[in-house]
Structures are given as C-alpha cells and as structure tokens.
Amino acid sequence: MDSIISAFELSPKNDFSDLTFDNAPDQIGIAYTAFKRYYFVCENRKVVEIPNWSINPDSVNVAYQYSRVLGKKSNGNYDVEQRKLSVNSFRFPIMLYRVLMVASMLEGQCPYKESGNYIFPGISKSIVKELDRILCKSIRYE
Numbered sequence: 001m002d003s004i005i006s007a008f009e010l011s012p013k014n015d016f017s018d019l020t021f022d023n024a025p026d027q028i029g030i031a032y033t034a035f036k037r038y039y040f041v042c043e044n045r046k047v048v049e050i051p052n053w054s055i056n057p058d059s060v061n062v063a064y065q066y067s068r069v070l071g072k073k074s075n076g077n078y079d080v081e082q083r084k085l086s087v088n089s090f091r092f093p094i095m096l097y098r099v100l101m102v103a104s105m106l107e108g109q110c111p112y113k114e115s116g117n118y119i120f121p122g123i124s125k126s127i128v129k130e131l132d133r134i135l136c137k138s139i140r141y142e
Contacts, residue, residue: 001062001065001066001069001134001135001136002066002136004062004066005048005062005063005066006048008048008049008050008051008059009048009049009051010046010047010048010049011047011048011049013047016031016047018033019031019032019033020032020033022067029063029064029066029067029068029070029071030050030060030063030064030067050063057094058093058094058095060091061091061092061093061094062093064090064091065091065092065093065135065138066136068138069135069136069138073138074138074139074140075087075088075135075138075139076088076131076135076138076139076140077139077140077141077142078123078125078128078139078140078141078142079142080125080141080142082121083121083122083123083124083125084119084120084121084122084123085100085119085120085123085128085131085139086117086118086119086120087100087117087118087120088116088117088118089113089116089117089118090116092118096131096134097118100118100120100123100127100131101120103120103122103123103124103127104120104121104122104123107121107122107123107124108122109121109122128141
C-alpha cells in the first residue's frame, strides 16, 4: 500500500489550515477540505492528492487502510484455528474484498457481514500472509 500511496500525484497545496483530518490528534492519514477534495498526509508531511473515484475507485479505500497502518491500528483479525478472517467493512478496498470473496467461495464458504465487519470463512493462512504483506503487517492473528 505504501508504494500505491507514493505513486499518487504530489499536491501543490502548502497551506494546511483549511484541512480537516480524520485522525485529528495526530494529523496523519486522510484529510479533506470543505470541497470534499481528499488528501493523504504522510508522517513526513509530504502531501499527495488522492485520485478521484472516477479515476481510481479504490484510491480512497487504500488510503484509509494505510492511514490505519500509520495510526498503528489493525486492518483485520485472523482466527488461525477456524480459518476465519474478519476485516472492517468501512472503506475496505474493493479488489481485496473480491479476491477474499472468491477464495472463501472456492472453499465452499460464503462471506458475510457482521457488526461492521466482513467475515471470510475458509481463508488459508497463506492467503492471509499475502494480505498482511499488502496491508503492511496490520493483520492480527488469534
């Protein structure tokens, strides 16, 4: 994810007083203006513009996941014994959802939503390891 975010176009913006941060105390992650134009603010204060949904429908979702990484929050939990992956459904990347859905269905299981989470039963540990790599080591193993 960090390489995807790094590929976003640098923003010429240098006045940050009008930005509202989702992670207000730390001022990292997603920020936006009154015009609802989103920005991603890295820890090194480098600002990149998150592409519009019409250009990249997953860009905001990826930015939210990476923001969670920078905030040292989990992007999911994996129950090793039950082979069940749980991820927060809010702003979960579409492509990752589809891959996990197919993987779950190939195991004869059906993904479902519960308490704001997508639950993917039948997910192998090797798939979770790859997902964990993509999500910058932010999956918790139970």
